[in-house]
Amino acid sequence: MSTGQRIVLFDLFGVIALRQRPGALAEMAAWCHAPADVFTEAYWALRPPYDAARQSAPQYWTAVLRRLSRPVDTGTIEKLRLADIDSWSRVDDRMVAYAQSLRRRAQVAVLSNIPADHADAFSAAQPWLHNLDHVALSGKINVAKPEPTAFHHCVTAMHATPADFLFIDDREENVRAAQAIGMTGHVFTGLDELVKVVNIWLPTSMTSPTLSQH
Structure with missing residues (x-):
């Protein structure tokens, strides 16, 4: 009714x-010294809790970096976070x-x-x-x-x-x-x-x- x-x-x-700016994920992957396809899989697979506010940005990016077996540090997390926001800004x-x-x-x-x-x-x-x-x-x-x-x-x-x-x-x-x-x-x-x-x-x-x- x-x-x-x-x-x-x-x-x-x-x-x-x-949609997300073309090339953004490949650029972020390069910063992490990870293959673009592996980074992209981790980026999307771990995204739902972040989208739904069950994780903070640092928690999400820590999970991504750990999935990629990359070092976790606040500088890298913030660089990725800001690049991610910019990639969805248009x-x-x-x-x-x-x-x-x-x-x-x-x-x-x-x-x-x-x-x-x-x-x-x-x-x-x-x-x-x-x-x-x-x-x-x-x-x-x-x-x-x-x-x-x-x-x-x-x-x-x-x-x-x-x-x-x-x-x-x-x-x-x-x-x-x-x-x-x-x-x-x-x-x-x-x-x-x-x-x-x-x-x-x-x-x-x-x-x-x-x-x-x-």
Whole structure:
């Protein structure tokens, strides 16, 4: 059952924000004197507790360095931490403009997997986030997608029901998880297709926003 609200819930990275900067993991691997593929495997395999705030940045990077059998020291950890944050700092300006423009027709929110220290840096650098109706970042809400609790956090915070939401993510497993609790879901492949999906999902009596050409 819907409350009659219309809430467009966006993922960040791979949708509004860009994916990790190409070459960033290879650069970090070189600092650790580790093969890029081995570093990449450790980076992602150990990531979930960090995303969900069950580990701090130093704990995460200590685990990565130990997995690689590399020395653990505070200088290396901080260098890796800052490089990691920088590698996830870019946004798609056209998607930012579109998400903001949708607030004329619906509530707009974000649900993203991002560690707490990344969340602080990203939020400080992207003031448009503070104009949205709700922002749920995994490192701040202590749960990460595709856990159902992450989606239920948004439902509760926005005094809504799952049927009120259109969830947009570039990862199919996250979209399936949203659909499993009753949200409408869309796997993001590009803005043009998304505009069509949103225009079908939102009430037809509302006027479509003008897309930014930037």
